[in-house]
Amino acid sequence: MTQRKRQNLEKKVWEHYRIRRPAMPWRRTKNPYHIFVSEVMLQQTQIPRVKEKYPEFLHRFPDIQSLASAPLRAVLAVWSGMGYNRRALYLQKAAQEIVKKHTNLVPKNISALDALPGIGPYSARAIACFAYDICEPFIETNIRRVIIHEFFPHKNEVRDEEILHVLGEIEPAGRKREWYWALMDYGREALKGLPNANRKSRHHVKQSKFEGSPRYIRANIILYLLEHKKATLEELHMSLKKDRFLADVLEEDVSRILAGLEKEKLIKTSKVFFRVA
Numbered sequence: 001m002t003q004r005k006r007q008n009l010e011k012k013v014w015e016h017y018r019i020r021r022p023a024m025p026w027r028r029t030k031n032p033y034h035i036f037v038s039e040v041m042l043q044q045t046q047i048p049r050v051k052e053k054y055p056e057f058l059h060r061f062p063d064i065q066s067l068a069s070a071p072l073r074a075v076l077a078v079w080s081g082m083g084y085n086r087r088a089l090y091l092q093k094a095a096q097e098i099v100k101k102h103t104n105l106v107p108k109n110i111s112a113l114d115a116l117p118g119i120g121p122y123s124a125r126a127i128a129c130f131a132y133d134i135c136e137p138f139i140e141t142n143i144r145r146v147i148i149h150e151f152f153p154h155k156n157e158v159r160d161e162e163i164l165h166v167l168g169e170i171e172p173a174g175r176k177r178e179w180y181w182a183l184m185d186y187g188r189e190a191l192k193g194l195p196n197a198n199r200k201s202r203h204h205v206k207q208s209k210f211e212g213s214p215r216y217i218r219a220n221i222i223l224y225l226l227e228h229k230k231a232t233l234e235e236l237h238m239s240l241k242k243d244r245f246l247a248d249v250l251e252e253d254v255s256r257i258l259a260g261l262e263k264e265k266l267i268k269t270s271k272v273f274f275r276v277a
Contacts, residue, residue: 006170009150016190017182022047025054027181032106032131033064039123039130040091045082053082064104068095072266073276077226084215085222089266090118108132126180135176137167141198142187143180148197149187157202212245217257220246222266222276230273233258 024047026038037057041050060078061067067075072092079088094116098106106127107113113124125138139160147163148155172179191197198204210216217240224239225231231239237254240246258274261267268277 013186035131068099093117142184145187
């Protein structure tokens with residue numbers, strides 16, 4: 001990596017950020033709880049959907065204690081439409097650990113954040129950076145796209161360790177919080193019309209189709225139980241078959257998915273009825 005290449009990228013990224021910086025409510029706060037919620041919401045969810053749900057969620061659960069003590073049904077009801085209901089469960093479990101182990105304060109320590117349910121290496125570092133200005137290199141899909149596009153244009157199977165090394169080399173001395181936002185924005189917007197450089201990553205996984213998938217069935221089961229409070233296996237099976245993507249779904253498939261949801265403690269059973277836990 002040459003100093004000129006580093007400077008050229010820095011200039012492009014900051015210029016794009018200055019002109020095209022998007023308005024995102026979680027970027028206008030340093031409230032650790034608000035940033036904690038936003039980072040979990042942004043996992044595998046499009047920004048427009050998070051913009052819609054973020055204020056609603058914070059209105060219903062304005063602080064860590066209210067989220068930790070709420071019934072799971074209430075959390076899932078507000079979360080509905082975000083997808084991956086397991087994230088809502090983990091978000092609440094993380095809040096409960098923060099209340100119990102960290103005296104209601106989202107921890108600053110990256111290792112402590114990483115140990116929370118549903119908070120992996122990326123989210124831990126993003127929360128520490130955006131909430132506390134404690135920044136060290138981290139990777140998300142748009143950051144990975146920028147680094148591969150700029151520094152590994154002719155290489156395949158690029159390892160995340162290589163990307164982290166580059167990020168450490170180009171990380172500015174100041175404005176680190178904004179730098180990582182700027183990198184994300186640049187990867188998401190400026191490189192949008194180009195071939196996806198992430199396909200050259202060793203860690204790239206093609207997203208499978210949602211409609212008709214087990215994830216789709218799980219989401220529809222949770223939605224039905226939130227609307228109807230309880231249901232039998234037969235009722236759930238019949239409701240799913242009304243969906244055009246699930247017309248051929250088998251009862252044994254529904255039963256297997258219900259067992260998984262129960263194991264994850266998203267639902268519970270009493271006699272023949274299933275309910276949200």
